[in-house]
Amino acid sequence: GQQVMQIPQYQHVQEGEDFTTYCNSSTTLSNIQWYKQRPGGHPVFLIQLVKSGEVKKQKRLTFQFGEAKKNSSLHITATQTTDVGTYFCAGLGGSNYQLIWGAGTKLIIKP
C-alpha cells in the first residue's frame, strides 16, 4: 500500500540551530499537511500544501512541496524551546484517497 516515509525519527539540536524533517511518498500526492504535537498534547494543524513546487512560510518555519508532489520538507530556522515536539506530515493520495501519516520527527533541544 501507499506509504509516506518521514526522516529522521529524532533530531537533537542546540537552541538556535536549524531543524529539517523530510517526507517522501511512493506515489503522487494530492496535497500534504503538516502537524505539530507537543509532548503530552494532541496534533495541531500547521499548514497544507497543494501545488507542485509550492513553498509557504510561517515566521521561522518553511514548508516545501516537491515538483513531482511526492516529497515535502519542513525547515525551522533558529530553533527555540517552544519548537519542541513531534512534527508529522500527512499526505493525501492513493487509490482510496486516504490521508497517510508519516512516522513523525521528534525535535529535541539539547540542554
Added chain:
Amino acid sequence: SAVISQKPSRDICQRGTSLTIQCQVDSQVTMMFWYRQQPGQSLTLIATANQGSEATYESGFVIDKFPISRPNLTFSTLTVSNLSPEDSSIYLCSVSQGVTYNEQFFGPGTRLTVL
C-alpha cells in the same frame, strides 16, 4: 477552528470490559474520525464516523471490536470492546470540514490503560 472535547480524558479498565469514549464538537462538522496512537508512535486511523450510517473502518479494524456511533453532526462515540492489554493506547477524535481530507482538528485524546 473547531473546539473538540473528549470524555473521559483517561481511564484504567480491566481485561474483558469495554470503554466508550465520547467526542463533542462545538459546531457542526462534515467529517469525524477516530485514531489510535501508541506512545511515541504515529497516528493510525481506526474509522471515519458517518452521520446517520455505519462507520467506514480501515483495514485491521472491525465494527465488533470498535463500534462507532454518530447520531448528529457534533457528536460521536467510539467503544473499545472486550479489552485486552494490547488496546492500551491514546484514542483521538478529529474533525474536518468539507467532503475531503482538509485540515483536521483533534480532540485532547483519551488515554486508556488495560490491566
